[in-house]
Amino acid sequence: MNVARALRSWLPFFVAIPVLWVIEQKVALNPDFGLEYLFVNINHIGIAIILAVSLNLVNGLTGQFSIGHAGFMAVGGYVAAVMMMRGPTDDPYRIFFLLSLLAGGGAAALAGWLVGKPSLRLRGDYLAIVTLGFGEIIRVIIENTQFFGGAIGLSPIPHRADFAFIWAVVIITILVAKRLRDSTHGRAFLSVREDEVAAEAMGIDTTGYKVMAFIIAAFFAGLAGGLSGAFEGNLAPQSFTFVRSFEIVAMVVLGGMGSITGATIAATVLTILPELLRGLGELANARMVIYSVALIVLMLVRPRGLLGTRELWDFFKRKAPKEPSPKREASEALIDVRKATIRFGGLTAVSEFSLQVKPRELVALIGPNGAGKTTVFNLLTGVYAPTEGRINVMGRDTRGLSPHAIAHLGVARTFQNIRLFRELSAFDNVRIACHHLTRESMAAAVRHGELSEQEEAWIAERANELLDVMGLSARRDELSKNLPYGEQRRLEIARALATGPQVLLLDEPAAGTNNREKVELMQLIRSIRDRFGVAVVLIEHDMKLVMGVSERILVLDHGVTIAQGLPREIQSNPRVIEAYLGEKYAKEHFGGAAPA
Amino acid sequence: MTELLQHLVDGISQGAIYALIALGYTMVYGVLQLINFAHGDVFMVGAMIGYYFARATGESSHPSVLGALGVTLVSMIGCGLIGFLIERIAYRPLRSAPRLNSLITAIGMSFFLEYGGQFAVGPNPRSATILPTGGAVHFGGLSVGEADVIIVLSSAAMMLILQYIVFHTRMGTAMRAVSWNAQVASLMGVNIDLVISFTFVLGSVLAAVAGILYSAKYPKIDPLMGLMPGLKAFVAAVLGGIGNVPGAMLGGLLLGLAEQLVSGYVSSSWKDAVAFSLLILILLVRPSGLLGRGTAEKV
Numbered sequence: 001m002n003v004a005r006a007l008r009s010w011l012p013f014f015v016a017i018p019v020l021w022v023i024e025q026k027v028a029l030n031p032d033f034g035l036e037y038l039f040v041n042i043n044h045i046g047i048a049i050i051l052a053v054s055l056n057l058v059n060g061l062t063g064q065f066s067i068g069h070a071g072f073m074a075v076g077g078y079v080a081a082v083m084m085m086r087g088p089t090d091d092p093y094r095i096f097f098l099l100s101l102l103a104g105g106g107a108a109a110l111a112g113w114l115v116g117k118p119s120l121r122l123r124g125d126y127l128a129i130v131t132l133g134f135g136e137i138i139r140v141i142i143e144n145t146q147f148f149g150g151a152i153g154l155s156p157i158p159h160r161a162d163f164a165f166i167w168a169v170v171i172i173t174i175l176v177a178k179r180l181r182d183s184t185h186g187r188a189f190l191s192v193r194e195d196e197v198a199a200e201a202m203g204i205d206t207t208g209y210k211v212m213a214f215i216i217a218a219f220f221a222g223l224a225g226g227l228s229g230a231f232e233g234n235l236a237p238q239s240f241t242f243v244r245s246f247e248i249v250a251m252v253v254l255g256g257m258g259s260i261t262g263a264t265i266a267a268t269v270l271t272i273l274p275e276l277l278r279g280l281g282e283l284a285n286a287r288m289v290i291y292s293v294a295l296i297v298l299m300l301v302r303p304r305g306l307l308g309t310r311e312l313w314d315f316f317k318r319k320a321p322k323e324p325s326p327k328r329e330a331s332e333a334l335i336d337v338r339k340a341t342i343r344f345g346g347l348t349a350v351s352e353f354s355l356q357v358k359p360r361e362l363v364a365l366i367g368p369n370g371a372g373k374t375t376v377f378n379l380l381t382g383v384y385a386p387t388e389g390r391i392n393v394m395g396r397d398t399r400g401l402s403p404h405a406i407a408h409l410g411v412a413r414t415f416q417n418i419r420l421f422r423e424l425s426a427f428d429n430v431r432i433a434c435h436h437l438t439r440e441s442m443a444a445a446v447r448h449g450e451l452s453e454q455e456e457a458w459i460a461e462r463a464n465e466l467l468d469v470m471g472l473s474a475r476r477d478e479l480s481k482n483l484p485y486g487e488q489r490r491l492e493i494a495r496a497l498a499t500g501p502q503v504l505l506l507d508e509p510a511a512g513t514n515n516r517e518k519v520e521l522m523q524l525i526r527s528i529r530d531r532f533g534v535a536v537v538l539i540e541h542d543m544k545l546v547m548g549v550s551e552r553i554l555v556l557d558h559g560v561t562i563a564q565g566l567p568r569e570i571q572s573n574p575r576v577i578e579a580y581l582g583e584k585y586a587k588e589h590f591g592g593a594a595p596a
Numbered sequence: 597m598t599e600l601l602q603h604l605v606d607g608i609s610q611g612a613i614y615a616l617i618a619l620g621y622t623m624v625y626g627v628l629q630l631i632n633f634a635h636g637d638v639f640m641v642g643a644m645i646g647y648y649f650a651r652a653t654g655e656s657s658h659p660s661v662l663g664a665l666g667v668t669l670v671s672m673i674g675c676g677l678i679g680f681l682i683e684r685i686a687y688r689p690l691r692s693a694p695r696l697n698s699l700i701t702a703i704g705m706s707f708f709l710e711y712g713g714q715f716a717v718g719p720n721p722r723s724a725t726i727l728p729t730g731g732a733v734h735f736g737g738l739s740v741g742e743a744d745v746i747i748v749l750s751s752a753a754m755m756l757i758l759q760y761i762v763f764h765t766r767m768g769t770a771m772r773a774v775s776w777n778a779q780v781a782s783l784m785g786v787n788i789d790l791v792i793s794f795t796f797v798l799g800s801v802l803a804a805v806a807g808i809l810y811s812a813k814y815p816k817i818d819p820l821m822g823l824m825p826g827l828k829a830f831v832a833a834v835l836g837g838i839g840n841v842p843g844a845m846l847g848g849l850l851l852g853l854a855e856q857l858v859s860g861y862v863s864s865s866w867k868d869a870v871a872f873s874l875l876i877l878i879l880l881v882r883p884s885g886l887l888g889r890g891t892a893e894k895v
Contacts, residue, residue, distance in 0.1 A: 065696070119876070122883050125631055129834045130879055132827075133872030140869035151865075242827065246633075246703045253700045286715050292707035296686055299700045303693040 009448040016171050020164040028163045039163055043231055045271045046166040047224050050173045052251035052267035053260055054220035057177060059249065060258035061186065062213040063193025064120065065128040069221050070244035071135030072108040074237070076222020078148050080104030081157045081229040089158070097160040101169075101226040108222025109215045111138070116214035120207065132242050143237045153236030154229070161230035169227060173220050176446050177260050180216075183445035183452060184459065187432045189213055190258070194421030201381055201415075203407030203436035203499050212442070254298055256305025265306055270295075333358055333392075334503045334535055335411070340379055340389035349375045350559045352389070357503055361535045362526070364546040366570075367556035368579055373539045374416055376556070377505050380537075381413050382406040394502065408436050412501035414492040416508045416539070422481035426472055426491050429480050430463040433498035463498060469531070470494040470524075486513050490524075497528070503535045504528070510540060518542065522549040543580075547571065555579065598737040603860040604853065609744040609813065611852020612751035616806035617829030618836070618844035619758060620679075620799025626775035626839040627795050629695060633702040634682055636826010637709035638675050638800045642807025643817050644713065645671040647724045656724070664808075671804040679800025680793055688789070713819030721818040724811040743812040754805055755845055758798070762841055767794055775839060824868070828855075831875050837888020846886060850874070 007014070028039045055069045083100040084091075091097055119130045142148045149155075180186050191199035192206045199206050229235045251270050255262030273294060277287030298306075335357040342350050350372040357363055365373050378384045379391060382403040391398045393409045401409075412433075421429050438459070440452045467473050470490040475483055480491055489509055496504055506525070510518045522545060529536050540546045546553060547567040555563040555570060557579040563570055570576055617639050624632045649670045650656040655663040686701040732741045762768040770791045773781040782788050810825065811817055832851045836843025851871055858870040878886065 059696075118880055122879060125625075125629075125838065126834065126879055126883060126885075128631070129831065130876055133831065133875050136827075137869045137872050137876075140866065144863075144865050243823075250700050250703055253696050257694075257696070288711035289708060289715050292704050292711055295704035295707065296701045299697055299704065300686075300689050303690055303697050 012175060013168075013171055017164075017168060020167050024162060024164040041272060041275055043161075043163055043166050045268050046163075046170045047228050047231070048248075048251065048267040048271045049170050049264050050220055050224040050227070051248045052255065052263040053173050053177050054217040054224075055248050056252045056255070056258065056260060056263040057180070057189070058213045058217045059252050060256075060263065061181060061189040061193065062210060063257075064210055064213065065124060066131040066214070066217070067128050067242065067245045067249050068115070068131035068133070068135030068138075069217070069248045070240040070242065071131075071138040072111055072218040072221035073225035073228070073244070074135075074138055074142060074235075074240035075111045075218075075225065076101075076104035076108035077225025077229045077235050077240075078104075078142060078154070079107040079222070080226030081154050081235050082148065084158050084160065084230065085154065085156075091158070091160060094160055094165070097158075097165075097230065101223055101230075104226035105219045105222035108225065109219035112215045112218025113211065115218075116211045120210045120214065132245065135240070135242055135245055139237050139240050142240075148237075149235070151237060153234055153238075155234035157229045157233050157235065159230065159233050161227045166227050166231065169223055173223075174260060174264065176216075176220075179446045179448055180442065181258075181260065183442075184431070184435050184438045184440065184455065185209075185442050185445055187428060188435050190424060190428070191421055191432045191435075193258075194423055195419045197383070197403075198415065198419040198421065199432070200383075200403035201407055201413050201419075202433040202495065203404050204432070205402070205404045207402075250295060254295070254302075254305055256307040259305065259307045262305055262307035269306075334394060335380060335537075336392040336395075337380070338390045338392075340386040340391055342375060342379060342384055343387045348559050350379065350556075353379075353556075353559075353561055355537075355554065357535050357537060359502070359535055360529060360533055362529060362538070362549060362551045363536070364538045364540060364550035364553045365556065366540060366543065366546055366553060370558070371556040371579075372559040373556055374507055375559075377413055377507055377537075377539065380406075380505060381411060404436070407499055407501075410500070410502035411505065412496035412499045412503070413505035414489070414496050414507055414509060416511065418485075418488050418492055420480040420488060420491060420495070422479070424480060425477050426467060426480050426483065426494075427463055427476045429491060429495050430466050430498045431459050433495045434459040434462055434500075437500055466494040466498055467491075469497075469528075486517055489513070493528070497532060497534075501534055503537065505537045505539075507539045508541065509538070510542060510545060518545055519548075525549055543571075599860065601738050603856045605738070605740055605744060606860075607853035607856035608849065609741075609747045609852070610856055611832075611849035612748050613806050613810050613813075613848075614825070614829045614832045614852050615845045615848025616751050616754060616802050616809070617825060618833040618848045619755070619841065620803050621830050621833040622836070622838055622841060622844040623771070623795050623799050625833070626841075627771060627778070627792055628687070628691075628698075629839075630687065630698050631702065631830065632682075632687075632796075632799075633699070633826075633830075634686075634705035634709060635799065635803060636822035636824075636829065637706050637713075638679055638682070638822070639803040639807045639810070639826060639829075640713065640817075640819060640822030641678055641709060642671045642675045642800075642804030643724070643811045643821065644717070644807075644819075645674040645804070646808045646811060647722065647817050650724070668805060668808050671808055672801045675800040675804035675807075676797040679796040679803075683793060683796040688792075710819050710823070717819065719819060721816045721821075723815045724817050741813070743809075747809045747813060750805065750809060754802055758802070758841070761798070767791070771795055828871055831871055834885055835875055835878055837885030840885070840887045843885060843887035 027033060028035060051069060051073065055066065058064050058066045080100040080103065083103055084097065087096050087100065115131065115134045119127060122130055143151045188204045188209050191202065191204055192209050196206050247270065251266040252263050254270065255266030274287050274291050277290055280287065333356045335355065337353060337355045339352045339354055340350065341348065341352055353376060365376060367373055375384065379386055382398055382401050385399065393406055393411055396409060398406055421432065438455045440455050445452050467476055470493060472487060472491055472494060475487060480488060483491060493506065493509065510521050513521065525536060525538065526549060528534065538550060550567060553564065553567055553570045554561055555576050562575045562579060563573045617635065620635045621632060624630060646667050650667045653663065655667055682705055686705045687698050690698045690701060732739045762771060770786045773786055774788055774791045778788055828851060829848065832847035833844045835851060836847030851874065854870055854874050855867050859867050
């Protein structure tokens with residue numbers, strides 16, 4: 001059974017190998033056809049596809065911005081080349097070549113880890129320039145190392161990469177990329193691209209995924225480098241400058257960020273374009289000028305890339321699942337905050353805040369603008385660490401835990417300024433939040449094994465159910481940015497629930513909705529509590545609303561908890577009235593004395 | 597000691613050129629959050645225009661101060677125009693698209709200027725005499741080339757002028773407003789298109805001056821000459837905190853000094869690696885550059 005599965009999951013690959021071999025033997029090597037030159041180009045295209053599809057994992061899928069891909073290609077290429085040049089001269093079954101390639105890929109992956117680990121905390125353009133810098137440093141090191149042939153380069157490298165070998169690696173690269181992308185890990189990558197803060201809150205280790213994307217991409221770039229060296233027969237540091245990296249980035253963006261087929265097509269087009277232009281006769285000298293103009297024009301005409309974020313393919317249907325149900329036991333107090341204080345510079349945003357949340361409780365946090373309510377949520381979810389005091393979640397001290405780890409403990413939140421993964425569908429938004437409930441490893445996702453199929457089906461079912469509860473079934477496949485405001489808020493709640501929380505933190509869920517919607521929302525919150533057995537902590541401005549739904553209320557003003565208790569106690573508390581309406585108003589209407 | 601001073605002089609002169617180019621990167625980034633990768637090639641075009649105009653007018657055979665000023669002016673006008681056109685053609689249509697797209701057109705534009713230059717004038721380097729800078733001034737064992745003096749003085753003058761424009765004119769105020777928040781600036785009546793065009797022209801004019809000065813010190817002009825200095829200048833801009841005008845100057849000087857010291861005491865073949873290592877070290881300690889303002893995302 002397992003063997004059969006394993007075989008089936010690699011079926012495309014096993015079918016492709018003999019086909020490639022036959023093409024190689026019967027067409028490429030057949031002098032009658034005279035296609036040597038064509039196949040040289042086809043192989044260049046193959047190498048470009050490996051580079052583009054792997055970089056797409058970082059730049060397209062994960063939304064990080066690396067322009068140092070040529071550096072990793074160089075690492076892999078040189079390691080593989082040195083091994084082959086110093087290894088056995090005869091390699092009949094190309095076993096040693098395969099080993100050299102893997103060693104090159106491994107070295108590149110290691111370089112990817114070394115580069116990614118410290119620099120991925122930088123954002124956007126800063127990350128870009130650092131990756132570019134690393135790429136250049138790698139090149140300069142090679143240029144100055146005699147072992148790697150210095151500025152002249154390495155040659156002759158045994159010609160061991162041919163059409164069949166290169167394209168077999170192309171197929172593996174595409175298969176791995178596609179399967180990762182369609183798995184729960186793929187959605188985790190996407191969530192990092194869409195909104196890092198929200199992804200952390202949904203329990204996704206964003207730093208880990210960024211580094212992982214970097215390592216995988218670097219590995220394949222290393223393979224491409226090794227193939228390139230063994231195909232051309234030589235390697236020179238000049239072919240790994242940042243210009244090469246730019247070309248790969250251009251392929252990814254032109255193909256459409258995140259689209260694997262797009263990257264493949266763009267890699268093909270951009271590789272053959274200069275070759276096609278060779279045939280222009282008089283204008284052949286201008287081919288690179290035309291190439292650059294074509295690049296600009298293509299980008300202007302199709303700003304979202306050739307394929308946008310879509311794919312040419314969509315097959316592999318999934319079967320019905322069994323349910324691996326993750327359950328956690330509830331302790332007495334789910335959240336236990338003792339005298340937490342946080343200061344930003346001289347400003348004390350929240351001071352000596354204490355709160356215990358018990359299972360299935362409905363607590364409201366109210367207070368005027370700037371009182372520190374959202375800051376409390378940020379403390380609870382680990383976005384900020386308290387300057388003083390202690391926060392326990394499920395009996396565990398959260399000091400030093402990152403937001404995704406706290407989400408794993410069972411705290412989920414929504415955001416005041418809605419933070420959905422805007423470019424993803426409602427369905428995918430919810431599915432991403434199921435991520436930490438899955439056990440399937442990346443390797444398993446690539447193998448496309450049984451567990452991954454079961455889990456995918458289970459996630460789909462769970463996501464559909466949650467969308468249904470929130471009345472969003474009809475919107476399942478719409479991009480979340482296109483939903484009306486109220487539905488976006490509900491989708492955020494569905495997404496938070498999908499993480500399987502014990503405590504749900506709702507940050508102004510009723511903001512911007514009208515009175516009727518507010519009443520409905522409050523009923524919905526109660527029914528969520530009953531149905532999913534979660535405790536709810538609610539931030540809200542509207543006093544009337546809070547009074548109706550919550551069992552306990554805390555009032556914050558300027559970071560200080562000025563009152564807490566049952567709704568009707570709060571309603572008549574003079575300090576609360578003062579905070580909301582001003583001292584003068586409170587004095588005039590209540591004479592300064594505490595009303596009964 | 598003399599040797600060290602010599603390296604410092606060379607470093608400052610090199611750094612001044614980096615700083616001039618870096619200003620163009622940083623100003624464009626400030627208003628558009630775009631890395632204008634074609635900027636290094638505008639610098640190349642500046643040197644090219646200077647070279648051909650000097651040859652056409654006989655300035656290169658009979659160098660004079662007035663002639664050199666004329667050549668520089670023509671090059672400034674030419675580059676200003678090119679900067680204006682680059683923005684109109686390659687960036688403006690994509691202003692509402694994701695930023696990565698403009699980056700690709702920037703790369704395309706950069707390729708276009710490089711390959712276009714190779715196509716138009718051939719890839720071979722030509723040696724240039726645009727400025728009358730043969731001699732050197734000697735202080736003991738220290739030799740300060742006339743070129744170095746001119747480079748440092750003119751760069752300082754350009755930066756002072758730029759400082760005046762950015763902080764003491766209406767247009768400069770508008771530029772700063774757009775860089776803080778373009779949308780709000782436009783609501784306050786700032787013509788964003790005009791400001792952005794002006795920024796590109798201003799940056800390109802500075803690049804032209806840098807191109808002329810660079811060719812005075814390194815008289816070897818070819819269509820790919822903008823590649824490395826352009827990249828280094830960008831590194832300088834990031835080093836100082838991209839979007840920050842004094843940061844670009846500081847970054848440029850720092851980078852020039854570091855490179856010359858390493859060339860002098862280690863080996864010039866490690867020069868390029870040093871620039872990037874310095875950058876990475878500084879960014880790991882200060883993620884927004886030396887003078888950049890860190891932005892925490894509001895949750």
